[in-house]
Amino acid sequence: MRALVQRVTGASVDVGGERVAEIGPGLLVLLGVTHEDTETQVRWLADKVRALRVFPDADGRMNEPLGERQILCVSQFTLYGDVRRGNRPSYVAAAAPDVAEPLYERFCELAEAQRGVFGADMAVTLVNDGPVTLLLDSR
DSSP, X not given: OEEEXXXXXXXXXXXXXXXXXXXXXXXXXXEEOBTTOOHHHHHHHHHHHHHOXXXXXXXXXXXXXXXXXXXXXXXXXXXXXBOSSSSSOBOTTBOOHHHHHHHHHHHHHHXXXXXXXXXXXXXXXXXXXXXXXXXXXXX
């Protein structure tokens, strides 16, 4: 399981021109699921994301965890895109929707995240704060 985590001052997701989720300050998580992922990876990643100390403390140092801030999670199978050969990405490492969707939903539940619409064509808007962007991999 992979998560591209961005500290944001705000983020939103629109589907078909309709706003389906929006957060203020917090984390935008783009989440990819692979074939071998299980509840173990979901729990580890949700705990890790919630515990990341990427927010400024009183001295301006990245030392504070999420706290009362929010998480917005968007499914992102392209995190498992492989472009080592050629120019067209291969997505064979990404889990099929019937495997990925329940794990995505479980991550959102454990992380207490708002969410996009799994499998939909989404317009994601964000203001990256810092910028702070981290790639987490449960493997």
